[in-house]
Amino acid sequence: MDILEIIKTRRNIKIFKLDPINPDKLHLWLEAAAMAPNHRMTEPWEVYIVGPETRAKLNHKTNFGDAPVVLAILSKHGATAIETEENALATACFVQNFNLAAWAEGVGTFWSSMGGNPKNREILGVPDGYDVIGVFGVGYPDETREPKQRTPIQNKLKQLL
Template sequence: MTITDIIYSRRTIKSFKADPISMEQISKWLQASTMAPNHKMTEPWEVYLVGPETRAALNHKANFFNAPVVMAVLSKHGSTEVEKAENALATACFVQNFNLIAWEEGVGTFWSSVGNAQKNREILGVQDEYDVIGVFGVGYPEEISTPKDRTSIEEKIKHLP
C-alpha cells in the first residue's frame, strides 16, 4: 500500500474487534510517530496508556467503541503562546503519523476530545502545563465506514498576487 492509498482509505473507527494489540506494536508505532515535524525539536508530546480503572472513570459514552487499547496524547505548553500553538500542531502531526502507520497494519483509531473536560483531566492526572490533544481508542476495525464526500481542494485554494 502506498502512503496515498493509506491516506485515502483511513477511517475513524466506531466498532472495534476484541483482538488484542501488543504493547510492542503500539510502542513501535509511537516511536515512528516521533518523526513528526516539530518546531525547534521541542518533541512536546506525552502519551498516557489508559488502564481499565482510568478508562471506567472517564465514563466515555460509547466506551471508546470497545477498543482494546485506549491512550491519551498530550502536548506540553511552550514558554510563549506561539510555542504553545506550535507544540499542539506538532502533536497533531504526531497523532496523524500514528493513525497512518497503524492503519497500514490494519489497525484503526477513534479520536475523542473527552480528555479536555476538567474532570477528565483530573482523572488522567494531566498537569496544568499540558493540553490534551485527544483520547484515542485503538484496535482492529469490526466495521469500516464508507468515506464521506470532501469539498474539492480547488474550492479551498486562493491564488495571491
C-alpha cells in the same frame, strides 16, 4: 498499501474487535509518530496508556468502541503562546503519524476530544501546563464506514500573486 492509499482509506473507527494489539507494534507506531515535525525539536507530546480503571472512570458514551487499547495524547505548553500553539500543532502531526502507521497494518483509531473536559483532565492526572490533544481508542476495526463527502480541493485553493 502505499502512503496515498493509507491516507485516503483511513477512517475514524467507532467499533473495534476485541483482538489484542501487539505491544511491540504499538511501540513501533509511537516511534513513527515521534518523527513528526516539531518547531525547535520541542517534542512536546506525552502519551498516557489508559488502564481499565481510569478508562471506566472516563465514562465515554461508547467505551471507545470497545477498543483493546486507549491512549491519551498530551501536548506540553511552551514558554510563549506561539510556542504553545506550535506544540499543539506538532502533537497533532504526531497523532496523524500514529494513525497512519497503525492503519497501514490494519489497526484503526477513534479520536475523542473528551480529554479537554476538566473532570476528565483530573481523572487522567493531566498536569498544569499540558493540553489533551485527544483520547484514542486503538484496535482492529469491526466496522469501517464509507468516507464522508469532502469539499473538492480546488474549492480550497487560493493563488497569491
